[in-house]
Amino acid sequence: xxxxxxxxxxxxxxxxxxxxxxxxxxxxxxxxxxxxxxxxxxxxxxxxxxxxxxxxxxxxxxxxxxxxxxxxxxxxxxxxxxxxxxxxxxxxxxxxxxxxxxxxxxxxxxxxxxxxxxxxxxxxxxxxxxxxxxxxxxxxxxxxxxxxxxxxxxxxxxxxxxxxxxxxxxxxxxxxxxxxxxxxxxxxxxxxxxxxxxxxxxxxxxxxxxxxxxxxxxxxxxxxxxxxxxxxxxxxxxxxxxxxxxxxxxxxxxxxxxxxxxxxxxxxxxxxxxxxxxxxxxxxxxxxxxxxxxxxxxxxxxxxxxxxxxxxxxxxxxxxxxxxxxxxxxxxxxxxxxxxxxxxxxxxxxxxxxxxxxxxxxxxxxxxxxxxxxxxxxxxxxxxxxxxxxxxxxxxxxxxxxxxxxxxxxxxxxxxxxxxxxxxxxxxx
Amino acid sequence: xxxxxxxxxxxxxxxxxxxxxxxxxxxxxxxxxxxxxxxxxxxxxxxxxxxxxxxxxxxxxxxxxxxxxxxxxxxxxxxxxxxxxxxxxxxxxxxxxxxxxxxxxxxxxxxxxxxxxxxxxxxxxxxxxxxxxxxxxxxxxxxxxxxxxxxxxxxxxxxxxxxxxxxxxxxxxxxxxxxxxxxxxxxxxxxxxxxxxxxxxxxxxxxxxxxxxxxxxxxxxxxxxxxxxxxxxxxxxxxxxxxxxxxxxxxxxxxxxxxxxxxxxxxxxxxxxxxxxxxxxxxxxxxxxxxxxxxxxxxxxxxxxxxxxxxxxxx
Numbered sequence: 001x002x003x004x005x006x007x008x009x010x011x012x013x014x015x016x017x018x019x020x021x022x023x024x025x026x027x028x029x030x031x032x033x034x035x036x037x038x039x040x041x042x043x044x045x046x047x048x049x050x051x052x053x054x055x056x057x058x059x060x061x062x063x064x065x066x067x068x069x070x071x072x073x074x075x076x077x078x079x080x081x082x083x084x085x086x087x088x089x090x091x092x093x094x095x096x097x098x099x100x101x102x103x104x105x106x107x108x109x110x111x112x113x114x115x116x117x118x119x120x121x122x123x124x125x126x127x128x129x130x131x132x133x134x135x136x137x138x139x140x141x142x143x144x145x146x147x148x149x150x151x152x153x154x155x156x157x158x159x160x161x162x163x164x165x166x167x168x169x170x171x172x173x174x175x176x177x178x179x180x181x182x183x184x185x186x187x188x189x190x191x192x193x194x195x196x197x198x199x200x201x202x203x204x205x206x207x208x209x210x211x212x213x214x215x216x217x218x219x220x221x222x223x224x225x226x227x228x229x230x231x232x233x234x235x236x237x238x239x240x241x242x243x244x245x246x247x248x249x250x251x252x253x254x255x256x257x258x259x260x261x262x263x264x265x266x267x268x269x270x271x272x273x274x275x276x277x278x279x280x281x282x283x284x285x286x287x288x289x290x291x292x293x294x295x296x297x298x299x300x301x302x303x304x305x306x307x308x309x310x311x312x313x314x315x316x317x318x319x320x321x322x323x324x325x326x327x328x329x330x331x332x333x334x335x336x337x338x339x340x341x342x343x344x345x346x347x348x349x350x351x352x353x354x355x356x357x358x359x360x361x362x363x364x365x366x367x368x369x370x371x372x373x374x375x376x377x378x379x380x381x382x383x384x385x386x387x388x389x390x391x392x393x394x395x396x397x398x399x400x401x402x403x404x405x406x407x408x409x410x411x412x413x414x415x416x417x418x419x420x421x422x423x424x425x426x427x428x429x
Numbered sequence: 430x431x432x433x434x435x436x437x438x439x440x441x442x443x444x445x446x447x448x449x450x451x452x453x454x455x456x457x458x459x460x461x462x463x464x465x466x467x468x469x470x471x472x473x474x475x476x477x478x479x480x481x482x483x484x485x486x487x488x489x490x491x492x493x494x495x496x497x498x499x500x501x502x503x504x505x506x507x508x509x510x511x512x513x514x515x516x517x518x519x520x521x522x523x524x525x526x527x528x529x530x531x532x533x534x535x536x537x538x539x540x541x542x543x544x545x546x547x548x549x550x551x552x553x554x555x556x557x558x559x560x561x562x563x564x565x566x567x568x569x570x571x572x573x574x575x576x577x578x579x580x581x582x583x584x585x586x587x588x589x590x591x592x593x594x595x596x597x598x599x600x601x602x603x604x605x606x607x608x609x610x611x612x613x614x615x616x617x618x619x620x621x622x623x624x625x626x627x628x629x630x631x632x633x634x635x636x637x638x639x640x641x642x643x644x645x646x647x648x649x650x651x652x653x654x655x656x657x658x659x660x661x662x663x664x665x666x667x668x669x670x671x672x673x674x675x676x677x678x679x680x681x682x683x684x685x686x687x688x689x690x691x692x693x694x695x696x697x698x699x700x701x702x703x704x705x706x707x708x709x710x711x712x713x714x715x716x717x718x719x720x721x722x723x724x725x726x727x728x729x730x731x732x733x734x735x736x737x738x739x740x741x742x743x744x
Contacts, residue, residue, distance in 0.1 A: 142675040144675050169668065172627040175627050176628070176643045
């Protein structure tokens with residue numbers, strides 16, 4: 001029986017509200033015991049003892065929005081390289097989007113991903129399958145068979161389903177199997193060709209831009225369809241106050257909706273695009289400062305359930321382009337935790353609340369084991385130093401792609417060691 | 430060999446739906462149909478009850494079994510039967526239907542059997558024609574003779590309907606068979622369940638006094654009768670159901686799903702079947718559980734009973 005004793009830790013378990021000094025015992029990959037008094041009476045007498053030296057021991061992060069290049073674009077990111085970046089960021093589970101080549105819209109492809117992950121990845125990989133075949137927004141996928149194969153949710157990734165009839169039927173069908181649908185909320189026609197948020201700044205730069213309401217319009221439509229069909233819907237990443245208010249109202253009415261926000265929409269605004277800095281071109285684009293502040297408020301108030309990296313690897317070929325032609329997206333697995341912790345350092349949200357949005361909340365919404373320090377849970381853990389200052393050096397990121405929107409950014413707090421099923425997958429102590 | 434008593438059975442001169450029939454009407458029709466089951470099994474199957482009468486089969490949708498069933502029923506009762514299959518154009522359907530009606534009316538038929546893709550078509554014709562109109566299926570509205578022949582089949586095996594648990598499974602949304610059956614069976618005291626993915630369930634189905642299930646095994650648990658519906662090919666390629674293989678996995682009737690029904694549960698299907706989509710071949714062909722062939726036989730007898738009953742009001 002393999003045992004690891006963590007002692008002298010600050011235990012934070014948002015799922016139970018625990019925040020106390022104490023210890024944690026791992027047996028055979030699961031949490032066997034945890035608590036403030038563990039190891040108080042006697043030093044653990046185990047083959048492996050980890051002295052946490054007062055650092056925070058928390059459930060490993062679950063990143064609910066990760067794009068990789070496997071299958072089809074492994075030169076940008078493989079499951080292996082993404083998982084190395086994840087481990088270095090304290091992420092022990094990642095939900096991977098189906099926007100690959102081929103698209104993950106077949107039970108056999110979910111099976112393939114899970115087998116590849118088991119063979120190559122250091123962290124847990126949870127496939128999200130396509131909601132419509134080929135991500136074309138026309139015909140729904142085999143949600144029952146895909147769920148049986150291991151898909152944890154259904155989404156067209158970074159595409160919205162424009163056709164309300166198709167989306168309505170897909171939601172009805174999803175409700176039949178009680179599976180979660182993830183929506184990317186942007187009116188596709190309204191944002192076509194745009195690479196920024198409409199406003200003074202985009203006008204000055206002369207960048208094609210779309211109005212911020214393109215997001216709330218889709219959120220409001222989707223909420224109506226949730227009300228009609230009873231399906232569970234998660235908005236992958238919202239970025240505007242209008243969307244936040246629509247979701248808050250839907251939640252108040254008891255509708256089964258949840259939402260996420262990307263770390264970059266909590267920490268950057270449209271002005272950070274600066275002089276056509278393509279690494280900060282996103283979908284949805286960076287928003288006004290008022291909208292960024294609203295996102296921070298949303299995390300603090302709990303209307304926003306999860307914080308995601310929206311990790312999207314791009315190569316020099318797709319990013320070293322004039323702004324309008326460059327691809328959108330940023331890598332983010334390794335900067336998710338530091339960026340989220342900035343809310344705590346700024347006094348905008350409590351540490352436990354931020355960690356809840358990175359652990360317990362995604363575990364609950366996606367029905368995953370983990371995200372908690374409870375006895376019997378998988379020993380997916382992160383040991384983190386919430387105060388360690390560092391500067392992001394994109395060249396040193398483990399991700400195969402280095403398109404970080406946070407290049408050069410100063411952060412405080414990072415993962416020092418990461419454990420998946422009790423196995424150490426990253427160690428920077 | 431007909432019912433000796435020729436007193437009227439139906440109050441209406443038309444049979445447009447199960448709506449409009451009372452439990453007494455239904456029992457009387459089923460009793461009358463029993464005499465035609467006997468007649469259909471005799472070597473001389475023909476009588477002269479409807480001699481001189483004209484029956485027109487007017488089918489705007491293709492049909493094999495319903496149309497031939499009515500044709501045979503009419504011929505066995507001695508009527509002159511004419512089949513009209515009308516290929517509809519997409520334009521001005523309403524006008525075409527009324528024009529057709531007045532043309533037919535001039536031929537002075539006694540009974541018109543009509544099938545149409547639009548709900549309410551039979552009702553419209555019944556107002557424009559002088560003869561009796563039998564609805565042989567209108568859109569997703571009603572198919573009363575199918576429900577009656579199903580009831581006849583069930584009654585012959587179970588004696589009565591009171592307390593029977595009947596699970597109607599599959600494409601309820603588009604099914605007139607399901608609507609007529611749930612009306613009839615509920616009226617006769619059976620407990621009806623609908624089993625389908627949400628995409629194939631009509632809105633507010635619960636308000637028909639039925640139980641609704643999206644998990645087939647839960648819906649079949651303890652059922653006396655499992656009534657499968659046909660899933661049309663164009664509805665299994667993405668719009669309502671993602672694929673035939675997924676449909677069969679979750680909503681196709683196989684031995685495993687049937688095993689949760691009441692021991693001795695019987696299986697019905699209005700036909701034509703999609704084997705391997707809504708029903709496994711071995712169940713469809715198992716004479717111990719499948720009533721599918723018997724439903725066809727009962728169809729002819731039941732339709733003879735309808736023609737008899739409607740003719741009693743004619744002068």
